[in-house]
Amino acid sequence: MTFVQVRYGATDSFITMPDGSVHYIFGFVDLTGVPENEIFARRGKATLLAPLLEVRVGDRVELTLTNLGMPQRPDLDDSHTIHWHGFPNQISLWDGVPETSIAVPVGRDFIYYYEPKDPGTYMYHCHFEPVEHIQMGMVGPLIARPADYNPANPLFKTAYGAGTGTEFDREYFLLISELDPVAHEQVHRVQEFDWSEYRPAYWLINGRAYPDTLHTAPDGDLSQQPYHSLIQANAGEKVLLRFINLGFEEHAITILGLPLRIIGRDAQLLRGLHGEDLSHWRDVLYFGAGQTVDVIIEPQQPALYPLFNRGYHKNTNAGATPGGMMTHITVYPAGTLPPQPGPGF
Amino acid sequence: MPTQATANGSPTIHLRAVDGYIITPDGASIYIWGYRDETGRAAQLPGPTIIVNQGDTVTIKLTNELRENVSLMFPGQNGVFRLTNRGAVPVGPIYENGRLVSLTDYVPPRGTVIYQFVASQPGTYIYHSGTEINKQVPMGLYGVIIVRPAGFDPLDPATWSAYGPETDTEFDREYLLVVAEIDPVLHEAVRLGKPYRPSTYRPRYWTINGRCAPDTMLPDRATYLPHQPYGSMIMAEPGERVLIRYIGAGCDAHPLHPHGNHTRVVALDGRLLRNGTQDLSHKHFTVLVGPGQTYDQIFQWDGLGYDPVTNPIPTPIPNLRNQAIGDVGWTMWSGSPYLGQKGDIPIGVTSLNVTGEYYFMLHSHSEPQITNWGEFPGGMMTMIGIFPVGTLGPEVGRLQRNSRANSTRERR
Amino acid sequence: MLVSIELWARPGIVSLPGGFPAVIWGLATSPTAAPQVPGPVLEATVGDMVEITLHNMLNEPVSLTFPGQEIAPEPVLDASGRLVSLTRFAAPGRSVVYSFPAYRPGTFRYESGTSPERQVQMGLYGALIVRPAGWDDPASPNYYTAYGADTGSGYDVEAVILLSEFDRAAHEVIATGDVYNPLNYAPQYWLVNGRPFPDCVAPPDTSTQPLTSRVPVLVGQRVLLRLINSGFLAHTLAFQEGPARVVAEDGRPRRSPLLDATYDKNAITLGAGQSADLVFTPPEGEHYLYDRDLLHLVNTDDYPGGMMALVDVRTAFPVTPPEAPSSLTATAALPGQVELTWINNAADEDGFVLERRTGAGPFLRVTTLMVGATAYTDTHVEANTTYTYRVLAFNLAGTSAYSNEAVVTTLP
Structure with missing residues (x-):
């Protein structure tokens, strides 16, 4: 059991799409360990995605949210919250819904507290005017590891605990979402946006569109988009893909040449009431906003396996192709890659 | 209003297809077509909830008070007949001049048609028009049929289950959430008798039980929502098993996400997710409710055991003057982290909290759907209220035969 | 055995309701035959080696992918490492050969892997059916099963129900070689087996849209529906006389010796690219399957039309064609x-x-x-x-x- 303390700031910044277009975002920035007298220097440095929050069942987690304000929108005095989406048996104080508890005003802090009990893939996001704040970028991935998780022992390097058939060699999270540039522009210009007119032009994995999804090296244009999604593995390895849909649309994700073994959904091992193993294979994963799906792939042959949206019209960057919600899965001969040092990337 | 069953075993329900208006929280009045029963004067949205028992021979009379043909389909019910002077005839597609004019036997204006079927399987079902369905169903001609399992006794909570004994679908309270969308341009075109282009369909309102948030949280039969009689506020006590029935009546999919806890999906389209002893139910924190489909789920909130004396929360309770409470002037929060306790709500903020209950939002995670014509908050959103043990009456969260109530909202 | 199939990708004309022509790119079974939308149903039996030769008679590179076949893809990249094609392609006037073993039974797709946002919309898609060994041998336990013995997939009648969309404006832009913007994708026609209703219930023919969606069944026969969504959008097919049992998804049976995970549905949503196999024994009568997104039951804006199929259950079939009008x-x-x-x-x-x-x-x-x-x-x-x-x-x-x-x- 560990006492985990993290601190996130709510602020704004800009992101870049592969066509060079720049888009205003709201988001979170990691303030963990940042001295109090330096946190204001993190204003305007939000990232899309927000930092990966990685915890373990049994941990005590204190998450401090600090509202840093929006340098680009000094007029805006919106509060913010953290909603751990899917946390079981939550109490309203830490649920992050302004209408049912507390929101954090500009310049203030609030501590959310969690003792995760169920492993799996979750998400967190701001729940203040969520249609605006989620679309604007206040979204992050959240992994809860089983209590017996031990990456040094293959039997205990699992998504849902030893003996659940969820062992993996490598893991990646893929948070998918969309971007409507008109909405972002209107918010930046302090204009109203009619959310019933929502119409995205970019489709993102981990805050980036293809081919930026492939860029593993630090990239100046992508300074506020820290997570690539190039998936790399050795032949014969089990690769856990944690899909998170924090867009507003349903999506159909597929990998040419690799079936998807679906082992968990919504941070629940796929099991019936009496332990029936409901894991199953699909070629196309179709899922909606606010859902997570845990998938294990087991590529046997070295190759490049494209991952893309089977709604082919979405594999575009504002009309240019290829683009959008695509990435590569590069599989090398067995033994080529060293063990993955940590989760994700 | 909701439910009728005249005689045990062979209930007869008389529905009328009529027009009317609903209202939205942003002040719009929207023309609808809908069903009503003998107690209503105008169309209601959704139509009256029909509750029958497994094995009942169900007779439904439909009188058409609209100006075009209308009908009823009962997806999931097999062997539907139309009663005629010459006896019962199976319903089916109707062609005139070589053109498909209705998916099922219809009734012309001012006429009455009688449908009959045996409710052979328990579960949650939809009913809707089978005529000009691309227009009539979005206009509001839809409702819900609940078939109680054999042995269900509304007076005996020990018999309350969705699918019968040994199915792990027992419940303490139950709620219906029928979801759909509204494109007001369609409704206005129909009101004016003007053509409508389906390709221009663009929903601006998203409804639960015919209402947009925050009206969803108002009680059943709120006097100022005369044609939207069903609320969708879910109320329960800790540990209770709450049966939530989602019904997709619109044309789009809606990812419904309850805060507070997962739901266990136990049945789809009125069929238990079980083969023999093998159970196929599973837990979700978001259920993608597809059009024309139903999802029965058990929700249960047990809490984390926090208690001000024996198990206080481990973080400092902030000075509420330093936080944002009720940014829009109201909150549903008690001001306390503890169930059944009330704290100081800052001056100037109205708390709608009654007795220290917790509220958890239940909403579409396709977030533009929680707006009213683009304005947050609104749309497909309601709340789950978790009340202190012993504070909810037994009438809360009950769908009763021969009652005027979907569920009553009085608190003890 | 070796199943050798040759396909020619070529432009052609389909007929849309109202008698409007539209340019498609389809697959023909000879260099002079009409290109078909969807392409021909490709069939193989487990154990076969499938070899498909694609001849390109278009003005741009063309390829075929076989999703669900576990063969390592051979994507083509440009100098910067970006995808040019999901798999090897044939340049204009050239040919390309794909081969793979049919190692498991199922209902699968094939489709273009080159500019699929354009080429699949233009018509380069179809169904691939792999049958279990012994499916045609009365002595085999796999006889007339989709997935072999003990998978609940036995049938008497089978039908492919392949869903797709048709954006006429996109076809005009793509056919003329203009730059196509996928953001403008807005279909006006909703197809089953390449035709919208009511043309989809006309008999099979030798046109560019040769397949019917009328499924003839004798009373008592078990019907296997192989549903495939080759469109770009999700579709929900509702059963007028359901439910049907989902026995497989994406070519994987839901029943194994350990677990029977088949389930009943009255309406089933297929995401883009998904397939499902459903089995049911419908009663006598005409039973439509229809897109429960009711706005897709139009041709342009004319109702009825769009995405429908007809299960036509009779006690006997006619033996002679009708007299000519x-x-x-x-x-x-x-x-x-x-x-x-x-x-x-x-x-x-x-x-x-x-x-x-x-x-x-x-x-x-x-x-x-x-x-x-x-x-x-x-x-x-x-x-x-x-x-x-x-x-x-x-x-x-x-x-x-x-x-x-x-x-x-x-x-x-």
């Missing part, structure tokens, strides 16, 4: 329309196909009419234009000869 007349009584009448000489027809040509152009299907039709008003006509009409009758035994041709010149 006669005395077809075409009258231009009013501007913008042509009145057509004919004499029906058949007693056992299921419907009529009405065709027209403009000037000396090819005959295109205007519409399909159901049993008993003797008149039709064609409102999709240009002024001052000469049209030639003809009509035939059909039933499950085949089609009649054509009627006489009627020539008419429309009013100014």
